[in-house]
Amino acid sequence: MKSLKIFIIVIVVILIGIQLIPSALPKNNPDLSKDISKTQDVTDDVKIILHKACYDCHSNQTVYPWYSKVAPSSWLVAKDTREGREELNFSDWSDLSKRKKVKYFKEIAELVEEREMPMKIYTVIHRDAALSDEEIKTLTDWTKAQSNLLLSDN
Numbered sequence: 128m129k130s131l132k133i134f135i136i137v138i139v140v141i142l143i144g145i146q147l148i149p150s151a152l153p154k155n156n157p158d159l160s161k162d163i164s165k166t167q168d169v170t171d172d173v174k175i176i177l178h179k180a181c182y183d184c185h186s187n188q189t190v191y192p193w194y195s196k197v198a199p200s201s202w203l204v205a206k207d208t209r210e211g212r213e214e215l216n217f218s219d220w221s222d223l224s225k226r227k228k229v230k231y232f233k234e235i236a237e238l239v240e241e242r243e244m245p246m247k248i249y250t251v252i253h254r255d256a257a258l259s260d261e262e263i264k265t266l267t268d269w270t271k272a273q274s275n276l277l278l279s280d281n
């Protein structure tokens with residue numbers, strides 16, 4: 128019993144101690160002027176999918192849940208959000224060249240069809256971000272149409 132008590136005390140002290148290590152969650156930015164919805168025709172159903180399944184990591188409008196403020200989960204959220212935004216940021220979409228936009232549309236369709244995005248670890252907690260076959264088709268039909276529009280427009 129005594130050693131169990133000591134063990135629990137040690138764990139609690141460690142959990143409190145790691146709260147002092149900063150997680151550096153990427154900052155949000157309310158500026159929507161370069162958002163993908165400003166330059167692409169984002170339909171309502173696509174908007175819902177992007178916002179619930181992608182925007183937490185691929186935009187400047189991350190919704191940070193309580194556990195993103197508590198170590199060690201805060202470190203993981205900070206890392207995924209930072210890396211996700213670096214790879215693709217829907218809030219900076221209009222900065223991209225046409226070639227880049229077409230490339231991203233292709234990658235989005237591929238990764239979503241292969242169920243590599245949204246990340247597995249994310250959908251475990253955010254159940255509604257686990258996309259149905261129908262939602263995947265809605266999204267990939269849309270990326271293909273948007274890409275064709277860009278390519279046909281000189």
Ligand code: HEC
Pocket residue numbers: 177180181182183184185206207208210211214215231234235238239244245246249
């Ligand atoms: C939990 C955070 C998270 C969510 C949610 C998420 N992503 Fe990602 N995404 C990442 C990270 C981190 C990377 C970079 C590392 C990697 O490829 O695994 C990435 C990479 C990508 C890339 C590759 C970009 C490149 O240039 O190679 C695409 C495209 C992408 N994500 C699309 C999406 C789409 C579309 C959704 C929603 C359906 C989504 N992601 C949801 C974190 C996330």
